[in-house]
Amino acid sequence: MKPYKSMLVVAMAAVAGGLVMVNVNAGPEQIRFPQGFETWTRYGDVDRHDSKQYRELYTSAAVVKSVREGKPIPDGTVLVMAIYAAKLDEKGDPAKGSDGRFVKDKLSAVTVMEKRAGWGAAVPEEWRNGDWQYASFTPDGQPNEKANANIKNCFVCHKPHEKQDFVISLAKLSGTFPTSAVALKTGANDVNIAGFKFGPGTVKVSAGQAVTWTNADDSPHQIVVTGKPQQTAVLLKGQSAGIKFDEAGTFGYICSLHPAMKGTVEVAAKVAAK
Ligand code: HEC
Numbered sequence: 001m002k003p004y005k006s007m008l009v010v011a012m013a014a015v016a017g018g019l020v021m022v023n024v025n026a027g028p029e030q031i032r033f034p035q036g037f038e039t040w041t042r043y044g045d046v047d048r049h050d051s052k053q054y055r056e057l058y059t060s061a062a063v064v065k066s067v068r069e070g071k072p073i074p075d076g077t078v079l080v081m082a083i084y085a086a087k088l089d090e091k092g093d094p095a096k097g098s099d100g101r102f103v104k105d106k107l108s109a110v111t112v113m114e115k116r117a118g119w120g121a122a123v124p125e126e127w128r129n130g131d132w133q134y135a136s137f138t139p140d141g142q143p144n145e146k147a148n149a150n151i152k153n154c155f156v157c158h159k160p161h162e163k164q165d166f167v168i169s170l171a172k173l174s175g176t177f178p179t180s181a182v183a184l185k186t187g188a189n190d191v192n193i194a195g196f197k198f199g200p201g202t203v204k205v206s207a208g209q210a211v212t213w214t215n216a217d218d219s220p221h222q223i224v225v226t227g228k229p230q231q232t233a234v235l236l237k238g239q240s241a242g243i244k245f246d247e248a249g250t251f252g253y254i255c256s257l258h259p260a261m262k263g264t265v266e267v268a269a270k271v272a273a274k
């Protein structure tokens with residue numbers, strides 16, 4: 001049994017046995033609902049084309065100040081992501097406001113990450129995120145039991161962002177997020193990622209050539225070739241990366257962060273040199 005699970009079981013057994021509940025410091029139950037988060041500092045927002053959501057990111061003014069001064073994210077930091085449904089147009093696509101951004105509809109969830117010295121110890125090392133813990137709440141501030149029962153998913157998805165202390169929106173927090181639009185690339189082996197879509201959806205190359213992906217979205221993306229141990233790093237806005245295809249064939253790929261994003265690479269056999 002995984003240590004993380006077993007601690008929960010011990011806690012439940014303690015309750016069942018009528019013993020005094022001890023704080024096992026194990027998981028989402030340690031994180032309190034961030035009451036009044038709407039009045040905290042909003043350091044960013046995200047249009048999610050894939051899930052037709054609009055998200056707002058909040059933390060304390062002190063954390064924003066400290067990170068903008070180049071300091072590490074402090075102990076005790078609470079990051080809140082409020083997830084709203086996006087307003088939809090007649091076609092069912094997210095409507096855009098006068099600023100070109102999604103328009104928020106109803107609040108659907110409040111997710112939180114909180115960092116406290118020692119909290120990481122209860123999390124199995126394979127998916128530990130430093131001293132961060134995660135929790136999800138319903139719009140009325142109750143623990144989202146279903147999401148919290150699968151809390152490992154939060155850790156696993158944030159884990160590739162280890163180099164930025166597991167905070168995916170760190171560039172927004174630190175005020176270094178690029179605000180200008182990314183120039184789309186037009187080479188034969190180029191694929192642009194814009195609006196959570198790969199363009200072109202099918203790219204044709206010859207064996208031995210590389211395909212280069214460029215991320216023009218605010219959200220990060222990561223290419224993973226299906227059934228192969230080939231993937232790019234997580235690409236932040238404006239970043240590019242290539243994958244070389246040595247064998248002829250048709251290869252599917254997805255974005256590991258948004259698995260509904262799919263594309264295809266058609267690799268033709270190498271043409272013999274004339
Ligand atoms: C499928 C991958 C994925 C999973 C699973 C996931 N997240 Fe995230 N999370 C993201 C991405 C990507 C962002 C950046 C904002 C965006 O693009 O929507 C993010 C941002 C956040 C933020 C804002 C701070 C930051 O890191 O940028 C919080 C808080 C957060 N997630 C909490 C959670 C919680 C709690 C869970 C589990 C209930 C969870 N996340 C599960 C991908 C994921």
Ligand SMILES: [Cu+2]
Pocket residue numbers: 220221222255256257258261
């Ligand atoms: Cu993606």
